[in-house]
Amino acid sequence: MFKKIMVPVDxxxxxxxxxxxxxxxxxxxxxxxxxxxxxxxxxxPSSLAKTPEEYAQKLEAFxxxxxxxxxxxxxxxxxxxxxxxxxxxxxxxxxxxxxxADLVIMTTHxxxxxxxxxxxxxxxxxxxxxxSVFLVRHSx
Amino acid sequence: xxxxxxxxxSDKDAPVSDxxxxxxxxxxxxxxxxxxxxxxxxxxxxxxxxDLHGKVFTISSLLVLFFxxxxxxxxxxxxxxxxxxxxxxxxxxxxxxxxAANIFVILAVALIFTPMGKVRIGGAHAKPxxxxxxxxxxxxxxxxxxxxxxxxxxxxxTHFGTALGGTSMENGVRTDWAPLxxxxxxxxxxxxxxxxxxxxHWGLHPWGIYAVVxxxxxxxxxNKGLPLTMRSIFYPVLGERIWGWPGHLIDILAVFATLFGLxxxxxxxxxxxxxxxxxLFDIPNNNVTMVLLIIGxxxxxxxxxxxxxxxxxxxxxxxNMVLAFLLLxxxxxxxxxxxxxxxxxxxxxxxxxxxxxxSMPFGREDANFSQGWTAFYWAWWIxxxxxxxxxxxxxxxxxxxxxxxxxxxxxxxxxxxLWMTAFGTTAIDQVINDNFQGVKDAALELQLFVMxxxxxxxxxxxxxxxxxxxxxxxxxxDSGSLVIDSITAGxxxxxxxxxxxFWAIIEGVIAIALLLGGGLTALQTxxxxxxxxxxxxxxxxxxxxxxxxxxxxRS
Numbered sequence: 126m127f128k129k130i131m132v133p134v135d136x137x138x139x140x141x142x143x144x145x146x147x148x149x150x151x152x153x154x155x156x157x158x159x160x161x162x163x164x165x166x167x168x169x170p171s172s173l174a175k176t177p178e179e180y181a182q183k184l185e186a187f188x189x190x191x192x193x194x195x196x197x198x199x200x201x202x203x204x205x206x207x208x209x210x211x212x213x214x215x216x217x218x219x220x221x222x223x224x225x226a227d228l229v230i231m232t233t234h235x236x237x238x239x240x241x242x243x244x245x246x247x248x249x250x251x252x253x254x255x256x257s258v259f260l261v262r263h264s265x
Numbered sequence: 266x267x268x269x270x271x272x273x274x275s276d277k278d279a280p281v282s283d284x285x286x287x288x289x290x291x292x293x294x295x296x297x298x299x300x301x302x303x304x305x306x307x308x309x310x311x312x313x314x315x316d317l318h319g320k321v322f323t324i325s326s327l328l329v330l331f332f333x334x335x336x337x338x339x340x341x342x343x344x345x346x347x348x349x350x351x352x353x354x355x356x357x358x359x360x361x362x363x364x365a366a367n368i369f370v371i372l373a374v375a376l377i378f379t380p381m382g383k384v385r386i387g388g389a390h391a392k393p394x395x396x397x398x399x400x401x402x403x404x405x406x407x408x409x410x411x412x413x414x415x416x417x418x419x420x421x422x423t424h425f426g427t428a429l430g431g432t433s434m435e436n437g438v439r440t441d442w443a444p445l446x447x448x449x450x451x452x453x454x455x456x457x458x459x460x461x462x463x464x465x466h467w468g469l470h471p472w473g474i475y476a477v478v479x480x481x482x483x484x485x486x487x488n489k490g491l492p493l494t495m496r497s498i499f500y501p502v503l504g505e506r507i508w509g510w511p512g513h514l515i516d517i518l519a520v521f522a523t524l525f526g527l528x529x530x531x532x533x534x535x536x537x538x539x540x541x542x543x544x545l546f547d548i549p550n551n552n553v554t555m556v557l558l559i560i561g562x563x564x565x566x567x568x569x570x571x572x573x574x575x576x577x578x579x580x581x582x583x584x585n586m587v588l589a590f591l592l593l594x595x596x597x598x599x600x601x602x603x604x605x606x607x608x609x610x611x612x613x614x615x616x617x618x619x620x621x622x623x624s625m626p627f628g629r630e631d632a633n634f635s636q637g638w639t640a641f642y643w644a645w646w647i648x649x650x651x652x653x654x655x656x657x658x659x660x661x662x663x664x665x666x667x668x669x670x671x672x673x674x675x676x677x678x679x680x681x682x683l684w685m686t687a688f689g690t691t692a693i694d695q696v697i698n699d700n701f702q703g704v705k706d707a708a709l710e711l712q713l714f715v716m717x718x719x720x721x722x723x724x725x726x727x728x729x730x731x732x733x734x735x736x737x738x739x740x741x742x743d744s745g746s747l748v749i750d751s752i753t754a755g756x757x758x759x760x761x762x763x764x765x766x767f768w769a770i771i772e773g774v775i776a777i778a779l780l781l782g783g784g785l786t787a788l789q790t791x792x793x794x795x796x797x798x799x800x801x802x803x804x805x806x807x808x809x810x811x812x813x814x815x816x817x818x819r820s
Contacts, residue, residue, distance in 0.1 A: 166759075167757075167758045167759050168387070168394060168487070168662050169486050169487065169492070169493045169659070169756070169757075169758050170301055170486060170487075170490045170491060170492055170493070170756070171301055171302070171757065171759065172300050172301045172302035172303070172757070175294050175490030176294070176387075176388065176487075176490060178388070178390075205394075206394075206575075207394045207395075207574050207575070207659055207660055207662070207758070208573040208574040208575060208747075208758065209758070209759045210573070210758075210759050210760070210761070210762055211571065211572060211573020211574065211575070211576070211577070211762075212573055212575055212576075
């Protein structure tokens, strides 16, 4: 049913992402789909990497590790942005087109009152794309 | 805190293999064990995430609250103290500001022509994040916008008046405000001198100040891997000590200067815009109007800050560029077009010819001019340079040093020459040829509108003028909030959104408090006095730039 799964990740919070990572591994195995792990990162040095290139290397290593879990083909993609917090949704939407994904599996927080002012990334992505989106809720 | 490999991951649960090497070749990273965000406090309060540098945020906030409090409560005691410090600085230390600014300009211009200009910000393979037009619009809006609107008419006129009036002496000391040797009774020479002096204040020197800070920050962040904060500039001089108190102090001072610089200019700007609205549309010029203006400007800035650099700040800056260009083209077309066209080259020539004398730090006879105008401006802009420099650095990744310096130094200077020529010549022309004294006699904030009142389509141009002023305030507020957010988050540009909202709102709140309680000018004076310590910071930045560039591979 699905040929290409896209999983947005944030390497600083991989513990929080475990539900969606496990789910992505399961679905990849089930449909023998390729998985692409993407990340939106700042172009300035961050706590994980001093340059975007270094972050890309870390993401690639992460993707390979995930690949060992589900045995399917993996790839990774880093999108750099001067303002990742604000550009997150559009970067993810663009990445969906760039990777030709037909399923996005992403972690999102529970619906909150603050969502009126600042909607969660997941809901914005889900309402602006044609591909299937699986929002994995996690409690904070 | 134990640190093992140079790339120690702060998240111990990450399944990433340790010791992934940093990429080699394209950029020369500084090998430090410091992990960006390691001094941050990350919690969740009231359903909102926070990610703040503990010491910098706490101390800057306390300092801000303290200063707002004493200015509101003890205004009469505090104001003379600020004024006295300020007079001392511009009086006794004007040579220091002028000399330092000359160093910045000479360094920036020289770098364009050296092979070091080929170094690319972000490493040899970095690509620019923005188009030329978007990038340039943001540089300009961050650096200058508002000043050109108000001083574009008033400064040429003022210098013209003082130059024409000639020099006056008392006990062997000059008491007039004319630049250099004045030009008593000679209209052409007075106009030349006035334009040269004005362009001097809005040309190479202010942009040289911003360029030096921006370049240093960009190099040490994008190329060397240090966090994007003021303290990183000091790495070549202080080394690992920048992670401790010396670094905290620099960052705290930067937050103080930026936050109060923005709040005071927002407050003063609101009063200027209110005066303009009252003159043009008979809207009552009282506190209610000004508070509403501040709220309106802060609200739009808030939306812009939430939309981010690309969709918020950039779009507003581009809007401003378009409106400013339209207004400029209009003034050139309906004003004394031939005089403006020839004036552009003539004024550029006068500027370059008078530049050595105007920028001379020592032996100045024109004390009032060199201290009251030049040193004042330099101190003011040096106090703004952490903000402007950091913002320019943030949006300049992917450009070569040469591209960067041409766009930050030379292009804005030429734009300023054109703008000042157009508005200044039109205003002076109205005085000389039409014998119209209205502009000269009007209050500073109204002079632009009175001048436009003499040209056709006044309602439209004045409206465009007011919109331009307000949007320039909005772009200052939003880019400034992003800068403060980044410094107080320890150099992270991806701190949670509520934080940047907080800064945008608090600027407006402080502006309103000072507007209603009094003390805007007093605090602005306090901000300008931070120009002294920052001049030292910028001199270190010059050294850091050269040292940093020498160790970078060329593009």
